[in-house]
Amino acid sequence: MQALRPPAAMLTINQVSRRSGVASSALRYYEERKLIVSERAGSGHRRFHRSVLRRVAFIVFAQRVGLSLDEIGEELAKLPTDHVPGGADWSRLSESWQRRIDARIAELERLKQGLSSCISCGCLSLESCRMTNPADRASRLGPGPRYWVGQAGGR
């Protein structure tokens, strides 16, 4: 029944870590990257507002979708700063990646298709094959050969 030590509704880094499942080292890293913020107790210890949990959740989701931390930062920057973002703010934010997700899904569908048709028939000797990059430079999925799949198709 008693309030926890942190100033009423403020969370320590470990509390955030346990509740979000994100390691505290990662949280410090996110703070360094300006994706989340903390206040400091007199001692220098971090104190997170509850609302950081939602931000962290967003970060995790967005990564899962395939956004880089830089991109996530840009998204998060769109949130209002004059008040703690509410459901509506978050909804607005997430609309933009619905498109992202749809694009990625579309790519996967294409791969699924091209997979059997393209690879098995052997047409993948490049330039002929239309699998090789329909200009979706947006969707990133880690390294991978740079230009077949990445960019140079669009020379």
Added chain:
Amino acid sequence: MQALRPPAAMLTINQVSRRSGVASSALRYYEERKLIVSERAGSGHRRFHRSVLRRVAFIVFAQRVGLSLDEIGEELAKLPTDHVPGGADWSRLSESWQRRIDARIAELERLKQGLSSCISCGCLSLESCRMTNPADRASRLGPGPRYWVGQAGGR
């Protein structure tokens, strides 16, 4: 009209690179990782069989789908070695990742859903939310916080 220098139908590393769009440094790396093989000309220069183009195509596709080079190696190991793999061999191989792709698509659909419902409502304070890892440890998409999305949800 004349055959190219390499022993008839054998390709140099740069020919493979140009035809596949994969950098020659990457091709050397793939060879080192045993994903592709080459013979050597007396000089020590690599000579690739045409069929390596299909393998490289497969590698590129598979990466796009989200497989790591290790996983791709395992897949490639399933190809017959007693003959140059033909369309049927490749088709058989690709069946396994149809599932993979479907799983990933499903995850994206879930994310798309959970995105609005879950994040905007704020339920993502973890443990309650069913977004947080429906046990698909398989789908990898780069680093990201290890256990919320990765593993620890499952204890």
Added chain:
DNA sequence: GTAAAAGTTCAAGTGAGCTTGAAGTAAAGG
């Protein structure tokens, strides 16, 4: 015949996203 282009190996570097370790301070529990 010679210069440029293409090939080789090996070691080290890159970028993203963290993790780990060292060395020290602060807070919580008995």
Added chain:
DNA sequence: CCTTTACTTCAAGCTCACTTGAACTTTTAC
């Protein structure tokens, strides 16, 4: 009070998938 446990910073390390550079040999083109 004293011992854990929690927290801090900073620097270095790690994985993945390559790339880059150095130093050198081979092939090709004129």
